[in-house]
């Protein structure tokens with residue numbers, strides 16, 4: 702059983718002009734066992750290093766899988782296992798995504814998603830497998846010791862939204878997701 706979260710490397714074809722890359726390929730994703738139908742592209746810009754967005758998910762019936770890449774600057778991208786009954790519940794994996802490395806993180810339904818920017822002026826682009834449904838918006842607190850993410854933060858602390866600052870901890874949270882048999886493994 703392979704880990705449900707996948708780090709996807711993309712090939713760049715370099716020449717004297719620069720490079721070309723296929724950043725989305727349904728065929729390649731299917732070959733990796735990723736069969737979600739992505740229906741929306743999102744992009745966010747974060748001005749400051751140390752900006753945290755997350756830990757977010759959407760509840761069913763509008764739960765979202767995500768395919769995340771950083772198109773400007775660098776981020777550490779996180780997926781947190783929120784599936785009831787999972788042996789790795791509350792555990793996370795992380796990957797550095799950057800405009801430079803072109804790597805992508807696949808975050809399946811059942812996982813919270815968050816990132817922290819590693820420099821100013823960062824842009825993150827990601828595909829989601831269901832439409833935005835604010836009534837289904839959910840999240841858990843970035844700083845929850847039970848999740849234990851060691852965020853790389855600037856001396857002044859993180860920049861985050863008021864909404865994110867008051868998300869519930871894992872202990873206060875009732876997961877809407879069920880375990881599907883694939884434990885979270887290191888990327």
Ligand SMILES: Cc1cn([C@H]2C[C@H](O)[C@@H](COP(=O)(O)OP(=O)(O)O[C@H]3O[C@H](C)C(=O)[C@H](O)[C@H]3O)O2)c(=O)[nH]c1=O
Nearest residue numbers: 743745754755757758767814815816832833834862864
């Ligand atoms: C997510 C979303 C937001 N919005 C609007 C709602 C707000 O007026 C504004 C900012 O939304 P929010 O503060 O939720 O954006 P982020 O904090 O970047 O949240 C996202 O960042 C983390 C890392 C995620 O994984 C989610 O995709 C998403 O929750 O955009 C939309 O119109 N459509 C959308 O799909």
